Amino acid sequence: MESYTVVKHLHITAACLSLAFFIWRAFWSVNGSSMLKARWVRIAPHIIDTALLALGVALAVMLNFWPLPGWLTAKIVALVVYIVLGTVAIKRGATPAIRAAFAVAAVAVFAYILGAALQHSALSWLAGV
Numbered sequence: 627m628e629s630y631t632v633v634k635h636l637h638i639t640a641a642c643l644s645l646a647f648f649i650w651r652a653f654w655s656v657n658g659s660s661m662l663k664a665r666w667v668r669i670a671p672h673i674i675d676t677a678l679l680a681l682g683v684a685l686a687v688m689l690n691f692w693p694l695p696g697w698l699t700a701k702i703v704a705l706v707v708y709i710v711l712g713t714v715a716i717k718r719g720a721t722p723a724i725r726a727a728f729a730v731a732a733v734a735v736f737a738y739i740l741g742a743a744l745q746h747s748a749l750s751w752l753a754g755v
């Protein structure tokens with residue numbers, strides 16, 4: 627398989643793992659589970675999200691994406707928003723209701739990023755409508 631295809635599949639795998647693991651931790655956060663304190667649960671998201679970002683950067687370099695296309699800039703900004711909302715959902719939210727609301731918002735931003743990636747448009751799923 628061509629190296630670009632391998633990196634793209636790894637990037638997509640990291641994105642799936644990031645979402646799955648986020649939803650799992652959000653459930654634990656809303657339920658007040660002590661699982662969130664486990665060492666591997668605290669470390670794994672950093673490894674997955676760093677891999678997601680690094681593989682995305684590698685794809686952009688392989689495609690000679692400079693200056694960055696608008697949809698990719700939108701993806702990167704949205705990734706930061708996803709991470710910030712995720713921090714409130716998992717850690718900083720004062721009550722279970724606040725943490726649940728931020729978890730839903732973070733998943734909505736993830737869906738936006740997915741649409742921007744697949745449509746190659748900052749309009750995400752609305753592109754071409």
Ligand code: HEM
Binds near residue numbers: 634641686
């Ligand atoms: C939650 C975050 C992200 C998700 C869910 C995501 C998802 C995806 C998906 C599904 C694809 C495949 C699109 C296709 O097959 O046409 C893709 C491609 C790509 N992503 Fe991401 N991505 C994320 C973050 C990033 C970041 C942060 C960067 C850059 C730093 C990035 C750069 C790229 C590039 C350059 C491609 C290749 C597009 C192409 O083949 O034309 N991604 N991404």
